[in-house]
Amino acid sequence: MSSSAKPQFSRMSLNLLMLVSIVLIVILYEPAAKQAEQPLPAAPTLNASIWLSDSGSKIWFHPALADTIEIQFWYKAGFRYDGQHKGQAHLLAQLLKYESVQRKLPMEISLDQDFIKVVLHLSSSPISLKKQIEQTVALLYHPKLNNSLLNKLRQPSSSLSQDLRQQAYGQHAYAGPQRGTQESLSQISRADLQKFHHEYIHPKRLFASIVGDVNERSAGIIMETLLPNSRRHPASDPPLIPQTVSYASRDNMAILVKPGLNNLGKQSQQVRLVKDYLLMQVLQDLLPSQIKWVTGQSNNTIYLQQLAQFRQNMRDNADWDMILRAKRRLASHWLQQAEGAKALSRYLVHLNAYDLPVNHMQLNLNHLQSITMDSWQQFYQTQLTELTF
Known part of the structure; x- marks a missing residue:
C-alpha cells in the first residue's frame, strides 16, 4: 500500500517563504496606511460678488444652475437684542412666520441669539417672481402683526437646556430666555413689537x-427691489463682550460655552476653533444625536445630553484612528456646504454675517x-477636563 510523500522544505525555502509573507503583508497594508494619511480635498473656488445695496x-x-433663486436675509435682530423686553424677538419672528404662511410665501423664518433669519426660495419665472417679491416686501x-395671535403667543416656556444656558451665560446677552418670562411677555405690546421691527428689521x-x-x-x-430704502433709523449695537469659557450641568445634561466666530483675530484662535469643530465630530461619532452646536458671534454654545456616557466614551474610545x-467626515461636511444653490446661499450668508x-x-x-x-492629544486632554466636571 503506497503512501503519499510529505513535502520536504529546506531551511532556505522556509526563509524565502517567510520573506515573501512579510513582503505581502507590507504590500497589502501599505495602501491602507497611505490612505489614512492622504491630504484632505481642496475647497471649491467661490467666484462670489460682494456689494452694498442702495439701502445699506x-x-x-x-x-x-438651479430651478429656484435662493436668498438668505439675516437681520441683526436675535434675542440678544431683547433688552428688558425678554421674548420680543421671538414674538416678532413667530408673527412673521405666521403671516408668511398666510400669504403662501416660499419662505422660512427662524431665530437665534444673533439673527432673525429669513430664507426665500423664489421662482425663476418672471411673473411668479414679481409677485413673490411684492409679497415679501x-x-x-x-x-400686520396679528394682535389676536400675539395674545396667544404670550406663553413662556421653560426647559432644562434654557435653565442651564442662563446659568452658563449669567448676565451676558446670550443668556435669554429666548421665549421670555411671564412678566416680560405680559408687558410687550403690539406697539413695542412695531418699534422693535422698525429699528431691527432694517436694511x-x-x-x-x-x-x-x-x-x-x-x-x-432683485435685491434692490427686495430691499427698499427706509426712512427710519436703525438701532445701534451696544458693545458685546464675549463670555469666558464656562459650563453648567444638571441631570445628565450640560452646556459648554466656547469662543465665537467674532474672536478669530489670530491664527492660533482659528486653529483652536477648527479643533473644536473636530471635537464635535468626534463626540457625534461617539454618541450620535446627543450633541448640538450653536454658532454665535460672541460665543458658540454646545449642548450635551447623556453626559455620563460621553465622559466614559471620551476616556475609552477616542483613539488616533478615530x-x-x-x-475626513468633517472635511466632507464642510465641502457639502457649497454643493447646490440652497446650501451655497446659506454658506455665503454665513461668511457675510461673521465677516x-x-x-x-x-x-x-x-x-x-x-x-x-x-x-490633538494635548487639546483633547484639556477638553476631557472641561467635559468631565
Whole structure:
C-alpha cells in the first residue's frame, strides 16, 4: 500500500517563504496606511460678488444652475437684542412666520441669539417672481402683526437646556430666555413689537446672499427691489463682550460655552476653533444625536445630553484612528456646504454675517490637515477636563 510523500522544505525555502509573507503583508497594508494619511480635498473656488445695496445691506452673490433663486436675509435682530423686553424677538419672528404662511410665501423664518433669519426660495419665472417679491416686501417691511395671535403667543416656556444656558451665560446677552418670562411677555405690546421691527428689521442691519441661475445684474435688480430704502433709523449695537469659557450641568445634561466666530483675530484662535469643530465630530461619532452646536458671534454654545456616557466614551474610545476618520467626515461636511444653490446661499450668508473671507473653507481645511496626533492629544486632554466636571 503506497503512501503519499510529505513535502520536504529546506531551511532556505522556509526563509524565502517567510520573506515573501512579510513582503505581502507590507504590500497589502501599505495602501491602507497611505490612505489614512492622504491630504484632505481642496475647497471649491467661490467666484462670489460682494456689494452694498442702495439701502445699506451687504450682499454676497454667486451664480448657480438651479430651478429656484435662493436668498438668505439675516437681520441683526436675535434675542440678544431683547433688552428688558425678554421674548420680543421671538414674538416678532413667530408673527412673521405666521403671516408668511398666510400669504403662501416660499419662505422660512427662524431665530437665534444673533439673527432673525429669513430664507426665500423664489421662482425663476418672471411673473411668479414679481409677485413673490411684492409679497415679501409687504411682509418684511409692512407686517400686520396679528394682535389676536400675539395674545396667544404670550406663553413662556421653560426647559432644562434654557435653565442651564442662563446659568452658563449669567448676565451676558446670550443668556435669554429666548421665549421670555411671564412678566416680560405680559408687558410687550403690539406697539413695542412695531418699534422693535422698525429699528431691527432694517436694511442697514442685514446680511444677505443670493444664489441662482441669474447674472450679477439681474441679481442686483432683485435685491434692490427686495430691499427698499427706509426712512427710519436703525438701532445701534451696544458693545458685546464675549463670555469666558464656562459650563453648567444638571441631570445628565450640560452646556459648554466656547469662543465665537467674532474672536478669530489670530491664527492660533482659528486653529483652536477648527479643533473644536473636530471635537464635535468626534463626540457625534461617539454618541450620535446627543450633541448640538450653536454658532454665535460672541460665543458658540454646545449642548450635551447623556453626559455620563460621553465622559466614559471620551476616556475609552477616542483613539488616533478615530480622529483621522473624523477629520475626513468633517472635511466632507464642510465641502457639502457649497454643493447646490440652497446650501451655497446659506454658506455665503454665513461668511457675510461673521465677516469671514471667501477662502474660509480652505483655511479651515488647511488647519484641519495640520492637526497632528501630539497637538490633538494635548487639546483633547484639556477638553476631557472641561467635559468631565
